Amino acid sequence: GESVGLHLPTLSVQEGDNSIINCAYSNSASDYFIWYKQESGKGPQFIIDIRSNMDKRQGQRVTVLLNKTVKHLSLQIAATQPGDSAVYFCAERPNRDDKIIFGKGTRLHILP
Amino acid sequence: DTGVSQNPRHKITKRGQNVTFRCDPISEHNRLYWYRQTLGQGPEFLTYFQNEAQLEKSRLLSDRFSAERPKGSFSTLEIQRTEQGDSAMYLCASSPGQVPNTEAFFGQGTRLTVV
Numbered sequence: 001g002e003s004v005g006l007h008l009p010t011l012s013v014q015e016g017d018n019s020i021i022n023c024a025y026s027n028s029a030s031d032y033f034i035w036y037k038q039e040s041g042k043g044p045q046f047i048i049d050i051r052s053n054m055d056k057r058q059g060q061r062v063t064v065l066l067n068k069t070v071k072h073l074s075l076q077i078a079a080t081q082p083g084d085s086a087v088y089f090c091a092e093r094p095n096r097d098d099k100i101i102f103g104k105g106t107r108l109h110i111l112p
Numbered sequence: 113d114t115g116v117s118q119n120p121r122h123k124i125t126k127r128g129q130n131v132t133f134r135c136d137p138i139s140e141h142n143r144l145y146w147y148r149q150t151l152g153q154g155p156e157f158l159t160y161f162q163n164e165a166q167l168e169k170s171r172l173l174s175d176r177f178s179a180e181r182p183k184g185s186f187s188t189l190e191i192q193r194t195e196q197g198d199s200a201m202y203l204c205a206s207s208p209g210q211v212p213n214t215e216a217f218f219g220q221g222t223r224l225t226v227v
Binding site: 009031032034041042043044045046049051089091093098099100101102103104105 | 116143145147152153154155156157160162167168203205212213214215216217218219220221
């Protein structure tokens with residue numbers, strides 16, 4: 001079964017504020033954890049990944065944090081914009097495997 | 113448009129009919145993936161190819177499902193004797209095949225409705 005899941009199905013954030021989307025995973029053997037974004041009517045789009053031997057990685061306006069002690073992954077989006085409205089999936093790539101396993105998703109609503 | 117292309121975008125079929133979907137990956141991407149997504153859920157892995165070789169099939173893929181990538185370029189996914197439970201969005205993705213293979217480029221999907 002799935003080993004990647006999310007804490008909340010929906011998150012509402014004021015435009016301009018920071019967003020934090022959380023994820024719990026159970027497969028400690030995965031070597032990469034990944035965040036994807038899916039806008040309405042589109043396929044998922046890669047945002048950022050983090051290798052299991054790291055605890056933080058930054059991209060453009062996004063930061064991914066990995067806490068292996070509690071098997072927790074989070075995505076932080078700085079200065080949330082209307083274009084950030086989407087469903088966000090955490091995902092994993094099992095060690096020495098090349099498929100990506102997705103969790104259930106969190107819908108991010110941006111409030112004006 | 114140089115992204116992943118899927119056809120058709122929508123398909124309505126009667127229960128028991130066979131359907132075939134096509135995916136054209138990004139040129140020179142040697143990895144190709146098929147996923148299925150139902151409303152409110154994340155994409156579920158079905159199968160993937162390295163060039164023309166099918167490397168893995170999910171347990172979710174019953175014997176009514178078959179996928180091919182005959183020349184290592186486009187791929188087809190066929191569902192025989194469709195059932196209402198097959199109604200879903202079928203997503204195709206491709207990647208260059210370079211480690212770590214975490215960035216897959218998805219098409220817009222084929223939405224299947226079985227009536």
